[in-house]
Amino acid sequence: MAVGGTQPTLRKYLGALKDTTTVSLAKVNSDYKDLDIAIVKATNHVERPSKEKYIREIFLSISAARPRADVAYCIHALARRLSKTRNWAVALKTLIVIHRALREVDPTFREELINYGRSRSHMLNMAYFKDDSSAEAWDYSAWVRIYALYLEERLECFRVLKYDVETDPPRTRDLDTVALLDHLPPLQQLLFRLLACQPQGASSYNIIIQHALSMVALESVKIYTAISDGTINLVDKFFEMQRNDAIRALDIYKRATNQAERLSEFYEVCKTIHIGRGEKFLKIEQPPASFLQTMEEYVRDAPTMTKEKAVLAIEYKKEPEEEEKPASPPPAPEPEAEQEPEPEPEPVIEEPPAPEPDLLGLNEPSPAATAIEEQNALALAIVPIDDVPKAAPTFENGVTGWELALVTAPSSNETAVASSKKLVGC
Structure with missing residues (x-):
């Protein structure tokens, strides 16, 4: 002891x-x-x-x-x-x-x-938090982890919906089908985290946990009200939905019904440990089971989006076919009465035109003009054939004569060196 x-x-x-x-x-x-x-x-x-x-x-x-x-x-x-x-x-x-x-x-x-x-x-991620100093502390640690998850989900719900369910007025009553299918799942997930805050064991009688649980219980009223308004709005639009939307709406409706039962149990636990004194909790009523069966039957027979698209595609293809029908062939011409063949005309032989007479004598040859043309032809030979310069001789390996002469010709320097040697020899 x-x-x-x-x-x-x-x-x-x-x-x-x-x-x-x-x-x-x-x-x-x-x-x-x-x-x-x-x-x-x-x-x-x-x-x-x-x-x-x-x-x-x-x-x-x-x-x-x-x-x-x-x-x-x-x-x-x-x-x-x-x-x-x-x-x-x-x-x-x-x-x-x-x-x-x-x-x-x-x-x-x-x-x-x-x-x-x-x-x-x-x-707020406290998944690994624990206080194992005593058995009571172990129960308290479990509730602390659940409470942290609820607060984290509360922030996530605000981030998705862009408004706070607790402080802002509810909006699910006036939303359209697409917005309802997007808003209700985050609210239901938040209510799921809230229902998990139901205390167990020694945590039910801890004064600090009861203080936190009282705030959670008060927030459950507005969260469930928003879900209930959205569910009623969803049911009003349910029998006009396509099959995919109807399946999602049916899942939301089933989850809302299940959470309503669990919320009633949550309120009973809160009353037994004197949570929310003086506060009026919601009185939750369940819809009849026959209504759920009617919704399931509608989902089985609900129209799908693919059928409508197929019908529209067929109608769209029929229009150009009607426009592009080939024109009916023209009626065949009536046979004409046979006519007697006409005699072919005889070919006409055309005679070549007679040459016109040369009155001025231009076409007659002139001996003086012929002599002048011969003299002009001889005058074109200006350079005689013998005076054409000969090409430079080429040698093997493509070396020309002037290049060889440049190499073999004695330079003035060599002559000067030779003369200087003679003088020295003298």
């Missing part, structure tokens, strides 16, 4: 020592020491709900009037606190601060939180 009572006391002492050390370091090293101190005191190791004044100090630091740098630093400090702890109380209190900020603070905090998750790993 002494050992069992000493261990929780030692854990509380170590937790208080860690908190005191962190506060002392924040006072010395931090540029945002007031914010860091408020975060540490709002998420300390004490197994009781956080004090409201520290949470308000955090919300004041991330309000719309503060610079975006302060909001980003607050998110970074909460993420660091969440990633380093192995204590269920610290982790759960940090998640509660984030959840309340999403509900109560300006939307800029939500936008910065989404941007932080894009640039870094998801700060």
Whole structure:
């Protein structure tokens, strides 16, 4: 008994020592020491709900009037606190601060939180978190992981739908078929994460978990209202849908019916542990089973898009065929009465035209003109044949005579050298 009572006391002492050390370091090293101190005191190791004044100090630091740098630093400090702890109380209190900020603070905090998750790993991913210091802490750790999944799905739903189901008015009542088929699945996935937050074992009676569960139960009302309005709108359009859309709509309707049953059980559990006192939970009524059978029969006989496309293609091909019909052949000509052959005319022989008389005598040869033409022909030979210059003789290997003469001719330098030798010999 002494050992069992000493261990929780030692854990509380170590937790208080860690908190005191962190506060002392924040006072010395931090540029945002007031914010860091408020975060540490709002998420300390004490197994009781956080004090409201520290949470308000955090919300004041991330309000719309503060610079975006302060909001980003607050998110970074909460993420660091969440990633380093192995204590269920610290982790759960940090998640509660984030959840309340999403509900109560300006939307800029939500936008910065989404941007932080894009640039870094998801700060709400606590799939491997566990506190195995005791059996109760093990149950608490399981609920902390489920609660973190719900908050992460809440951000994802906002990112897809571009509006917050909790703070913005519902929009599923007036959407068309395509928008309904896109909006309802994320809402149903969010409700699925919410229903998983139903506490089990020791977590049902923990005061901090009950505080977080009360916020989750309140949000379930608006989430289910949005899904219910969208389902009614979808049913009104169901019997006019094509087969592919009707199949998707039928799956959404079946899932909505199943989730309605589970939500009724969730509300009963909340009432037994006194969650949501003074709040009116929804009274959920199930549709008749015959209506589901009617929807399934329509899906089997629903028109498909491919048949319509085939009909349109056939009609489109028929039009040019009608236009391109060949023209009917002209009627055959009636046979004409036979006529007697006419006699062929005799060929006419054409005589060549008689030459015209040369009255001026131009065609007669003249002896004087002939003599002049002969003299002009002799005058064209200007250069006699004997005076044509002879081509330079060529030798083997293509060497011409002038090139050989240039090589073999004695130069003036050689003559000067020879004469100088003679003088020396003398």
